[in-house]
Amino acid sequence: MDRIKELTAAMEAELVEIRRDLHRHPELSNEERRTSDLICARLESWGIPYERGLAGTGVMAVIQGVKPGKTVGIRADMDALPVEEAGNPPYRSECPGVMHACGHDAHTAILLGAAKLFKEMQGELSGTVKCFFQPAEETTGGALRMIEAGCLENPHVDYVLGLHVSSAYEAGHVGVRYGKMMAASDEFTIVLKGKSCHGAHPDLGNDTMVMAAAVIGGLQTIVSRNISPTDSAVCTIGKIRGGVAGNVICDRLQMDGILRSLTPAGRDFLRERLVSIVENTAKAYGGEGTAEFHFSYPALINTDEAVDAVKAAAVETLGEAQVTVETEPELGTEDFSYFAERRPACFWHLGCANRERGIGADLHSCYFDIDESCLALGVEIQARAALKLLKTE
Ligand SMILES: [Zn+2]
Numbered sequence: 001m002d003r004i005k006e007l008t009a010a011m012e013a014e015l016v017e018i019r020r021d022l023h024r025h026p027e028l029s030n031e032e033r034r035t036s037d038l039i040c041a042r043l044e045s046w047g048i049p050y051e052r053g054l055a056g057t058g059v060m061a062v063i064q065g066v067k068p069g070k071t072v073g074i075r076a077d078m079d080a081l082p083v084e085e086a087g088n089p090p091y092r093s094e095c096p097g098v099m100h101a102c103g104h105d106a107h108t109a110i111l112l113g114a115a116k117l118f119k120e121m122q123g124e125l126s127g128t129v130k131c132f133f134q135p136a137e138e139t140t141g142g143a144l145r146m147i148e149a150g151c152l153e154n155p156h157v158d159y160v161l162g163l164h165v166s167s168a169y170e171a172g173h174v175g176v177r178y179g180k181m182m183a184a185s186d187e188f189t190i191v192l193k194g195k196s197c198h199g200a201h202p203d204l205g206n207d208t209m210v211m212a213a214a215v216i217g218g219l220q221t222i223v224s225r226n227i228s229p230t231d232s233a234v235c236t237i238g239k240i241r242g243g244v245a246g247n248v249i250c251d252r253l254q255m256d257g258i259l260r261s262l263t264p265a266g267r268d269f270l271r272e273r274l275v276s277i278v279e280n281t282a283k284a285y286g287g288e289g290t291a292e293f294h295f296s297y298p299a300l301i302n303t304d305e306a307v308d309a310v311k312a313a314a315v316e317t318l319g320e321a322q323v324t325v326e327t328e329p330e331l332g333t334e335d336f337s338y339f340a341e342r343r344p345a346c347f348w349h350l351g352c353a354n355r356e357r358g359i360g361a362d363l364h365s366c367y368f369d370i371d372e373s374c375l376a377l378g379v380e381i382q383a384r385a386a387l388k389l390l391k392t393e
């Protein structure tokens with residue numbers, strides 16, 4: 001057995017213990033105080049220097065090798081969700097209405113394991129490993145605030161790795177993807193203004209209901225007529241509010257929706273087209289239309305070199321047959337994209353299902369759970385991938 005396998009095998013029980021402790025005590029975004037305390041206590045017990053208070057509850061641990069080399073950052077998110085756990089595992093959430101339904105308890109345990117492993121290998125380590133424990137992936141994008149707090153500098157980070165548990169794969173299986181992996185997300189609100197009057201005299205008013213129908217129809221052409229059939233994007237209107245009675249022409253109408261795109265250029269394009277369709281359609285109908293945006297996470301785009309390292313690490317750990325190279329991006333979002341926007345990076349999927357044991361619920365489901373055998377595998381693959389990147393020329 002090689003050294004990395006030996007070290008990860010030796011920490012398996014500890015990883016399970018940490019993950020169960022976190023699972024029992026989930027904390028919502030930006031409230032990860034106990035989680036942060038637990039991380040610091042473990043780091044301290046292993047003699048690993050760390051900095052806390054980054055982005056509020058964030059923690060950064062640094063393991064500096066004895067030999068020169070690159071610097072690799074590994075990131076885990078710490079926050080839980082406002083979900084009531086419906087399953088009844090022995091480590092069930094003890095906080096009513098809060099649950100680690102996105103597996104961030106596993107991500108945190110795996111990163112702690114990786115920190116411990118690198119500490120144990122410090123004497124033979126080239127370069128530096130920085131571990132980023134970040135708050136608020138689910139809500140306000142703690143990743144960006146960690147970066148703004150300086151985690152990518154001093155020393156300058158050359159690569160960043162991150163993972164997400166995935167119930168699409170059984171534990172012992174991994175998915176990697178080159179290039180575009182997840183979408184950028186923007187929310188928008190459209191307001192249409194017309195003129196109210198009696199519903200029996202539509203000629204005397206200006207009907208925003210009819211205007212809205214034209215706008216919605218027009219918006220469908222962005223994806224179907226303007227986006228390449230080999231690319232993808234989403235434009236969804238999910239909410240409409242307007243009107244007071246069936247016999248009154250509606251003079252003001254509001255629509256809320258989301259845009260998802262897979263490249264920075266695509267993101268700008270969607271926004272420009274949307275504004276143009278809203279303003280010009282409203283104008284053509286004699287009214288007025290405006291669109292306002294609330295920008296969320298950018299698209300997550302992996303770098304080939306970093307994906308190569310993770311893929312090779314996964315093959316060494318699990319064998320070729322257990323590593324899937326994914327062919328389709330997904331239009332979900334993930335704030336690891338802020339790291340990937342700034343450094344060569346790889347975000348990958350660690351299988352966590354065990355359908356024989358009834359573990360396979362989707363992320364964010366109140367029944368979500370993991371097969372804990374994925375924890376040690378996660379540590380092993382992150383460690384092997386980081387070691388490869390530390391040695392790159
Ligand atoms: Zn989530």
Ligand SMILES: [Zn+2]
Nearest residue numbers: 102104137164
């Ligand atoms: Zn998540």
